[in-house]
Amino acid sequence: MRTVAAVVALVACVHAGLWAMTRDTVQAPNFEGQLASVSYAPYDASTDPNKGGRAKPEQIRKDMKLLAPVTKAIRLYSATGGQELVPGIASEFGLRVTAGAWVDKDKNRTEREIASVVEMAKRHSNVSSIVVGNETIYRGEFLPTAGETLEPSERERLAAADTPEKLERAREDIGVARLIKMIQRVKRQTSVPVTTGEIWSVWRDHPELVSAVDYIAVHVLPYWEGVPEKNAVESAIGGYEYLRRLYPGKRIVIAEFGWPTAGYNLQGANPGRIEQAVALRDFVTRAEAYGIDYNIVEAIDQPWKIFEGGVGPYWGIYDANREAKFSWTGPITNPDHWRLAGIALLIGLLLSLPIVTMAGVTFWQAVPLAAAANVVGAWFAAVFAYWNGHYFVPGAAFALALGTVLLIPLIVIAFARIEEIAVIAFGRKPARLVQSPPLAPDHAPKVSIHIPAYREPPEMLKQTLDALARLDYPNYECVVVINNTPDPALWMPIEEHCRVLGPRFKFVRADNLQGFKAGALRLAMVHTAADAEVIGVIDADYVVQPDWLKDLVPLFADPNVGLIQAPQDHRDDRRSVMHHAMNAEYAGFFDIGMVQRNEVNAIIVHGTMCLIRRTAMEAAGGWSSDTICEDTDLGLTILELGWQAHYTNKRYGHGLLPDTFESFKKQRDRWAYGGFQIVKKHWRRFLPGASRLNREQKREFLLGWLNWLGAESLGVVVAILNILWVPVVAFLDIAVPDRVLTIPIVASFAVSLLHFLTLYRLRVRTNKRQMFASMFAAMSVQLTVAHAVAMGFIKDHLPFVRTDKGGKRKSTEFPAFWEAILAGLLIVGALTLVGTNDKGVREINIFAVVLVIQSLPFVAAVLMALLERSSLNDFATWQALEARFAALLPRRSALVKPAPAPVQEQRELVP
Template sequence: MTTFIKRYYAALLFALAIALAHFGVWAIANRAQALIDAPLIVNGFAYSGFQVNQSPFEKQFPSTAELARDLHILYPLSHRIRTYSSLENSEVVALASNIGFKVTAGAWLGADSLANQREIEALKAKIANYPHIERAIVGNEVLLRNDMPVEQLITYLDQVREEKKVPVSTAEPWHVWLKNPELVKHVDYIAVHLLPYHEGVPIDQAVNYSLDRYQELMDTYPRKKIVITEIGWPSRGPAIGAAVASRVNQAQFVREFLAKTAYKNYDYYLMEAFDQPWKVKLEGWAGPYWGMFDANRQPKYSLHGAVPKDTRWIKKVTWATAIAFLPILFIAIRFRHWGIGGRISMAILLQACITTLVVAWNLPGDYYYTFRDIIILIALIIGMMMTSAVLMIYGVEFSEVMFKGNWRRAYKRAVALPSNQELFVSVHLACYNEPPAMVIATIESLSQLDYKNFEVIVVDNNTKDEALWKPVEAYVDSLPANFRFFHLPKWPGFKAGALNFALKETDPRAEVIGVVDADYVVTQDWLGALVPHFSDTKVAVVQAPQAHRDWENNFFRRMSNWEFEGFFKIGMHHRHERNALIQHGTMTLVRHQSLKDVGGWSEWCICEDTELGLRLLERGYELRYIDETFGRGLTPSNFDALKSQRFRWAFGAMQILKHHLPKLLGDSTLSFGQRYHFLTGWFGWMGDALQLFFTLGSIGWTVAMLLFPKAFSLPVAIMLTPVLCFLVLKGALGPVLYRKTMNCSWTDIFGASLASLGLSHAIARGIMMGIIQKRGVFKPTAKGKSTSSKLVILNPIREEVALLLGLIASALAMLLTRGFNNIDAQLWVTMLTLQSLPYISTLACQIIAQLPDSKKQ
């Protein structure tokens, strides 16, 4: 241990500094808030005796001992309670009388007239037998719920008032009393509910607003006594307008109300004594959280001193810091050759992800979760873990590219060999249904190579139209004998099948196989600059980047070009550092013997190039990347072609991952870095698939909240955080890296980002189909200029447009139903808005792709 500390003391100090900073942020965020002190006496409590796992809906009732314990807890604070039912928990009145409470007894009324009559009879019996009952309340918010007309309620009131033993009323919110003056004639006092939270009143105005409504009732009905039978604020729940439910706000409201009414003649019952988890079915998310005590009978706040925002924050921060400490120490040790900025950014992102997961895991300790809620939470935590993993993978690439400095494996072109020492190269060009002029331009560039020892094999497979392949054949026939053309009318295996055919026709002298796409124009020095790398016998692949031509005067092609460029300037450097290249099927050179040793090109995979590269790495070979342009091809002809290409890549990636998973996880010669890149390198695309599920889930949840508002509520903010962070970071990290690594304008960075976002849905579909299906269909990417009709502009993006309309409709419906000032609704709409950005980008890309070329300057 002492040796370890001496060797890695700097890394330990780094991890400790992050831990202390994390503790400090939590301590500042959870500083106890100073509030006005209040008297330690409460006039009365609204009391319901159900314990944490009990519910009248399930016919689970508290025992006599539990009710007695509750009353003994309340007695030091108040000697008055208000009950809601005379049948449920009927022994409360007797227990309260024995202890010394004065009781305002209630009869619960609803739509069932028989049940209502039983409640009335039980209430009358209790009034007759218990002198400690000082008032009666017949019905609770019956008119507010529209359970019965006012005439029927008056009948019940008059029936109880006939006894003339105690004052009788019914309990309703203030506005119901104002709307029903005839009701006032049939009560002995006005039992009013003043709950400003439900009216969206901000907490700093809530008490004054309540007292103003009280005064309004007094002015309207000056001859009636007014009793506030419910007044309070919830500690949890959705924001309603400007009203935010929280523990601190609950304490602030109660303290301020108690302080302002302490020396005045207000008769009130605090809403309520104990939290009632079962009320979520009756009142929605906020229903369980109105108590001064939680459902476990612990006080939620005091009436004196500062109030903490979260009483469990020390436990949460301790767990989050402890879990993150060793991974952060690993970052400090493993990446010590990076700049300090890289290690700090990685550590902060990791700590944030772990903290979010720890807070989410602790939600059942902060809320009363049902079994259904637990299942949903577990599913969300799994989604959050996957999202956090994607964020960390983005973070690793970002931190290395931004802060590492020089690349250790930054290979450059090799010194050209004399012609008598040149390795023989067989260049293979596969084409299918390609424009002949485009293919001929590629072959012409190959004929001008400044290299003596090579051949070119052109394979056209499955093209039926002779007008497409005959001109190419004729052109090749006009070239020297080292250029050969083959037309395969019906040949399996797509491009891989054509390349395997070319291998059979390859000159036995060939030591290197080159592959060029049919739209590429190569530079004269391509082979001369790169083939000498094969003098190192460990090298199996030498890869140059893809690049494009003729894109400068069309914004869509500019977008496509720079979106491609990001992978070759950022991702390929990142992977090359650990010999974990993604081999791509053009501008690639492969050692002939190595290619034969691993069995040639895989015809089962529609990304045969990347799959070959992984097989070569599994054999222990080295793959080199020379970041210099030796050839330029054409960008996809339109956005549909670009989508098709990206779908194919995503589909093929999943084919590769499924096929090679045993070696990536098990016994193989792959290094840790190679395993990491091939296991995580496609996580960004998997994140797109995950986002599609989140989008569908968000739309579905919005619909459920609109149709069943009490059963489905807005998620806790912490559940939305990873989704929001993923969307924001994904949109932000790319432009920052582009600015760091590439010489392009902000306009081009915006265009590349727009294209990247616009491809998200195509990638998501490719990932999901690649997981489900075994084989895919190789669809060549259309190159050149687009000639699509404007009348069918939306056909290629129908799914994206449908999802965009669903998200827009969900956001508008949420704002219209929950209010434009509702903070929780605003957060949800923010998430829906961010989720819509990929689909907005898709629509924008499709429109931009239809624009004509700009005039050359």
């Protein structure tokens, strides 16, 4: 325990050191004076102008008191909605006001704005100038529209345009002319300078607009140009100098300069609190030194500005709570850095505490576990920072909360996989794995072996019975139950074969038997010898080794042992490349998962190559038909009663693989649906005191269900949600998933890939080709498992579906149709995101990567289905390709290897 505690402390110290190293401390010019001007909108959470909110005098007065020490003037953008109150209140604090009239296509509103701004200038002496319209030309507010009544000069100008480019320019010229008329109208009614606010290119392209205004109010916002933050001030000053050279003698004011503190990057421009502080302090000091008149956008964050994309609400030098975001003097740091570090370290430490309680944990086993715990802690801190540093409308808050909730089980699964990597790669060797020779060779109770069969090929079943006849064990019987098989050609040869094999082999046939496989096994119990103490179960396609019973039955000498499980394996994995992949995929479960579960007496009973103590079976209530995985159900019940179970990964029997990929999927669907039935049936027995399961057993089963049923189902649900979200991101330019939601998906995939490759290399005897093929087979059933879980929620009982084996049955339907649809949608979605990401937003590209990753299981299913129908599924094709390749490279002829003989491979645990 001391060693593990030291590891936890060491990793926490390293984590704290990383936070210290990553704490940004940036220098920037100090500014100790007052700003020339800041943009101001008198709204808060309770007065959203998008919802008709009206500014409140008390809030305006509080804001003016806050801003008066910081700035000499403020700029408004509207003259209605309560903003007409601002000049009068601002005068109480000695603040000048640049009044603004918001003009757009709504003529009635525009008229109200013009009338109000003129009245403001007449009534308040602190109104120093008027800005008519805000980026009106840039936004195209005054462009002529279809069906609009035009003046003769406007019609002539449009008629003279003989190309699309000239037509577009003519339309813009008309908009400028309309704006000039409005500016001139306001100038006639007031005595203060009048201008309009536009981006630099509008002033460049329209000298007639320059002539119409009293001064140029240029908006220079390098962020919207995609200029990196380090070049922002140079870009702004350069734009100013360009206009000054273009219009010498004309007064120029940088009417907007700012930098957002949150949101998404635009090309090379990155928002952030430190980035804003550096840009503004540098700009203000240089503008003051150069004598440039300027206005900073903006004073206070405006959460309602969601129409400006992800950065819209975050341009203020104060947040929405009226807290300053940075200091104008001294080093610039993130004030929340150490608070976030504390959250990350605390959560990392709490998640590391279970490691201390684990028995037999080695130093190197504890290191990745503690590191993973601290990584999760850092992620939680990032989520907190994102939540604390952003403004949310209800929909966005719901999306973030939903995304976080969906990610939590994904993170738990990733953590469990890291733990399994650590224990297998760095932990102690398995201690409970059954080894040969037997522990009690003289213990030989009678065994009754049950073989349920439903419409099985007779020759296949005869092989199974012949292998049982060769068992090297003195005291056993075989009960063959053929149920619901009316065709005499299928059951009569078996009846005759049992007669030939002798009295040990009992033949039982029943028609109209209820309860599927469980019903057949219950019938077998009726015909079981009274003195049989152990029940053995094998599938009708299994050929067992002679030493199966001799090696394993002696373990029942321990009266606490309730069952013994041997692994499944297959003798036809050389039928095709697809079957080779399937067999390796099964082997992962038996050589990795089952071995580790056995260490805490929590194995899964899988219905063949299984030996069960008769008294344990009877105590558990026998075979039940309320799930279609009666074997796992019975095994779990036996464990819940406190019995011990043993497992060996030595292969004592070999069966047949599913005939087709479709059969492979149907078998996995049955297992997953039955597994979900078991969850619903047994979850109450995991409550304290409800069974004799200990904490480790409960943990192993719960994580196993989550890791299999949960991971696959969650993967499909998140993939579908992301498909639905693609149009929102690609075309509406809002609600881009932040990296706190997407990076964990990428990281989880990386952990799963590492988990698969590492554990296969350490535990499963297979070559690299077969290992990668098995990875495709494992991924290909994600939708199958998710569908089974969904059906488990909808229906309590579905019929048992037999897995086709031993033949060459092929379906005419494409067995991966829906996987192809989902894969196509995800890949098209990723391409759409990248293709429409003109702004170069990194989060969008990461989201596209996530979609590609999520498509891989569905792509794997499509490839498996296509492989089955192609010549590449034949080993001879690959041998021919290798031979052809070797012929092209004579010196490397050693690459051609003869195909291995189809022998029964004996896999054992790799040390």
